[in-house]
Amino acid sequence: MPGMEFNRVTDGVLKKLTDVLGPDGVVTDEETLTPFASDYTEDLVFMPEVAVLPRTAEQVQAIMRIAFEHHVPVTARAGGTGLSGGALPVLGGILLSCHRMNAIVEIDRSNLMGVVEPGVITQVFQEEVEKVGLYYPPDPASRGSCTLGGNVAENAGGPRAVKYGVTKDFVMGLEAVLADGSLIKTGGKLYKDVSGYNLTQLLVGSEGTLAITTKIFFKLLPWPPFRKVLLAPFDSLDKAAIAVTAAFSKGVQPSACELIERDAAQCAIKQLGKEWPHPDAAAHLLLEADGFTEERVDAEAMMMAEACMESGADDVFLAQDEPRMREIWSLRRSIGEAVKSINIYKEEDTVVPRDRIPELIRGVKEIAARYGLLVICYGHAGDGNIHCNIIKTVDDEAWRVALPKAITEIFQHTASLGGQVSGEHGIGYVQKEYLPITQGAVEIGLMKRIKEQFDPTGILNPMKMFL
């Protein structure tokens, strides 16, 4: 790996950046820079020396040429909703914000493809696509504020990944700028392409460490018009976790399968001030069926309800009308923010084979209890992806000492179940010390050599992914 010694942003560099972007595209005053200094990762703050706001790929190329020539680090940022610190400018340098590159270039109904710039807000794209009867399923719970560029960089998931796949399953091509300013184009409006190595998929999930994405080609689907949402309360978290596999064993494919522990539901109920059936239940399963015929969706919803009852659910609520379904989803989508508002926290994005979730959660609870910590679990149970939120309930010193030990044990437990340290939030800045728990030295060495090929001087998002 190249060393982490970089140059400061000098007046000469600022002048060159201003020549490319104009004065309104270069931010140096502290007040305007401050929002670029943090994302949604805990309480971490790193001030960039300058933020640049390009509008075109050519401007991104020019920025990278300047950074490359002067050996200044560059951190890409999009919506700033990341949970692993990927967009934090840890070494200062240039913060490259993509928010002005926010055009939906094309929605191609013949090829079922969307072409976008990286700064498009995910929900905005979904709504535009839906207007013409099409569907872009990847829907992180943050979809109202995260962007498609950030989703590609993190390979974001979300509740509907269980049926439709994560962001990578929709990215068919990319345009991106390398560390030295050269522009590459991979894939395109192609459903099949085995012409050489799959650079598109190598860039997806690379967290801004390999290249800066400037254009994305997404596959789209026809919009499934029928939908039913079920909510099943359970008197134990274990029973709810067991019901997840029971639902799939019925031979149905839920379009969402979310597990919500009591504390998580109650935080969201309190924050939104909305009703939720059985708010005191130990856990809820939120299941959704969608499809192209009402009969099929009804039949799938019925089978999921049976699976829940057979696994010990206290009841099953069926939401059929749009307002009720929206209300349930708005509660689910608000859980992340609600849980984080309790206190200082650390979120671990564990992922295991779906049938190991009961063991995962039992183990996580046992480890947290041993360290006197509170852990609140919720997440995309259908994907085996459970967010374990460790909440600070001890004093500063105990938190400082206990937290890394507890997290290490949680990931060792995850690894023993065949899991990984991140299902969808990425490694970024805060998870890199845990990556070796599930990735071997040979694999990490290979990843580092790939990084060197893309970015030989290490200026793209340094201090991320690897120790």
Ligand SMILES: Cc1cc2nc3c(=O)[nH]c(=O)nc-3n(C[C@H](O)[C@H](O)[C@H](O)COP(=O)(O)OP(=O)(O)OC[C@H]3O[C@@H](n4cnc5c(N)ncnc54)[C@H](O)[C@@H]3O)c2cc1C
């Ligand atoms: C309340 C809440 C709920 C969430 N729910 C989910 C969920 O359900 N599923 C999920 O997967 N995630 C979820 N997240 C995490 C987060 O929203 C996703 O990781 C999202 O993809 C980040 O997008 P962003 O636009 O905010 O990116 P940022 O946070 O701005 O950046 C993320 C990474 O992308 C890189 N990057 C940004 N733009 C580019 C570019 N143009 N080229 C190259 N790299 C770039 C950055 O350097 C950084 O490494 C949630 C977050 C919050 C706060």
